[in-house]
Amino acid sequence: MSGDQLRINAIKGSAPDLIALLQGGTNPCSVDANGCTALHFGVWNGHVECVEILTANDRGTDSEGRHISALELQTDSGFTALHLAVSGSSENMLEITRFLVLCGANRFATDALGRTPAELAEECGNMKCCKFFEVTHREPPTEEECHDSLQTAREKHLVQTRRKLDISTLPVDSHGNPIIKREDKLPIPKELSIPEHHIFPQAQTAYGAVRKDGASAIKSLVMLVDQSVLNEHRRDQLANSVEENLRKEGKMVWKDSTEDEVEKRAMKGKNARGRRSSIIK
Structure with missing residues (x-):
């Protein structure tokens, strides 16, 4: 993960x-x-x-x-x-x-x-x-x-970044409350069958066992390659979040966390004492 x-x-x-x-x-x-x-x-x-x-x-x-x-x-x-x-x-x-x-x-x-x-x-x-x-x-x-x-x-x-949903674009329930789904916030990457950090060690073990148990080891290697590709896809999803597309569609507004800090500082006034x-x- x-x-x-x-x-x-x-x-x-x-x-x-x-x-x-x-x-x-x-x-x-x-x-x-x-x-x-x-x-x-x-x-x-x-x-x-x-x-x-x-x-x-x-x-x-x-x-x-x-x-x-x-x-x-x-x-x-x-x-x-x-x-x-x-x-x-x-x-x-x-x-x-x-x-x-x-x-x-x-x-x-x-x-x-x-x-x-x-x-x-x-x-x-x-x-x-x-x-x-x-x-x-x-x-x-x-x-x-x-x-x-x-x-x-x-x-x-x-x-x-701090995410803010534009709730005016979301469907509402019978009580008029906006229905916010997980997929409205973040993509849900497909789960791996084994922990991410176990893929390479298991591949090494399977490769070393090819001569002793060829069919089983090769099958294991194929599964591990598939898991490795899936893992790369998961990482791409994290690095290129679909939130950008949601923002373009008007479903989400982004606000950088640094803006909050600047606003707080402006309201509070900087203390004159130096460090x-x-x-x-």
Whole structure:
């Protein structure tokens, strides 16, 4: 599925592929069997640009359909992205830690053993991050500063859009309420018979078994090729959503999420206080 692809590209550090998937509607809060998101993998592997992209496009839904942020999600071990940032070995970990904190990551979230990111940094001997947390403890970033940092990241990387249906064009039920179907919002890709990330390993196994069990192995290979083609079609559907056609037909109006941020800023008025250099540098 597209969530698998998002995590794989976060591991590889492929920023263009992440952007294409997020533009197509991939859920950044999709998790694997261990509760890890693409942001977790991007942080752990030290890919700064991928972390910035996934943080800017953090809005998604959990398994129950609730709207959440990828910054808030914890793995089965209770690790947030910030926990992984302070415990990794990449040379970019301090930069990633600083970025996540300034974008509003929870500095006081605890893992399954009750450790905060600062405590985990100390346990791992990450002295640079420990020093950073000491500074933020004395002089924590304000809500305004976190908002500004996240806004800056979104101005640079935001590709998610908020969809608005023009309900005047939709049919209504007996009570006069508009009938909104799933297909009015997003295309429904055809389901795969096996998980996307299992296709290639199974193909390798089937190819190796051709001599021992030719007919069965060849049949398996044909099925896997079909699944691979279907998977490519699914990814194309995500990258080239039919929402564009719906918009042209007048059924849907698009509004870029950045417009909301600009409107809020204009209404609120920018705070005159600058950011503290002791936190940013």
